[in-house]
Ligand code: XMP
C-alpha cells in the first residue's frame with residue numbers, strides 16, 4: 056500500500072505523533088516516580104504495543120527490563136471475542152516483580168482483564184496497566200488502569216502500532232479507519 060492509498064483510508068486523526076510523544080514523556084516520569092527503588096518489569100502486549108513500549112522506554116529517566124506476551128482475541132476482524140489464547144508467553148518468571156503491562160489500546164477491556172488476571176496469578180509484587188489509548192464508550196468490563204494516554208471515541212483506529220489486518224501500523228499518528236475498508 057503506498058502513502059496515497061493509506062491517506063484515503065483514514066477519516067480523522069485523534070493523536071498526532073507530537074501529542075503522543077509529549078504524553079508518553081509525561082507518563083514516563085509518573086511511572087518512574089511511582090516505581091522508585093522497586094523491581095520494575097515492563098510487559099508489552101504484542102504486537103500493537105511495540106511502538107508504545109519503545110517510546111515509553113526511551114522517555115523513562117532510567118532503565119528497566121522488558122518482556123513480551125502475545126495473545127489472540129481478534130483474528131482479522133475488528134471486535135474482541137473475549138476468548139483469549141496465549142500465543143507467546145513471558146520469557147521469565149515474574150514472582151516478586153512489579154509488573155507494568157504496556158498496552159496500545161483498551162477497547163472492550165476483555166483482553167486486558169484476562170491478561171491481568173493471568174499475570175496476577177503468578178505471584179508478582181504488583182500488576183498495573185499503562186495504555187496509550189482507551190475507548191470509554193466501548194468498555195464491557197471495568198479495568199483499573201493506572202495510566203492512560205488518551206481517551207478516544209468508540210471508533211476503530213489504526214496507526215502507531217495499531218493495525219487492521221497487519222496494515223497501517225507504521226503510521227505515526229493514530230487515526231480512525233474508514234468503515235469502507237472493513238465493511
Ligand atoms: P479489547 O476489546 O479486548 O481489545 O479491549 C484489545 C485488543 O484489540 C485490539 N484493538 C484494536 N486494534 N484498532 C486496532 O487496531 C482498534 O480500534 C482496536 N480496538 C481494539 C488491540 O490489539 C487491543 O489490544
Ligand code: MG
Pocket residue numbers: 100101102103104158159160
Ligand atoms: Mg493490543
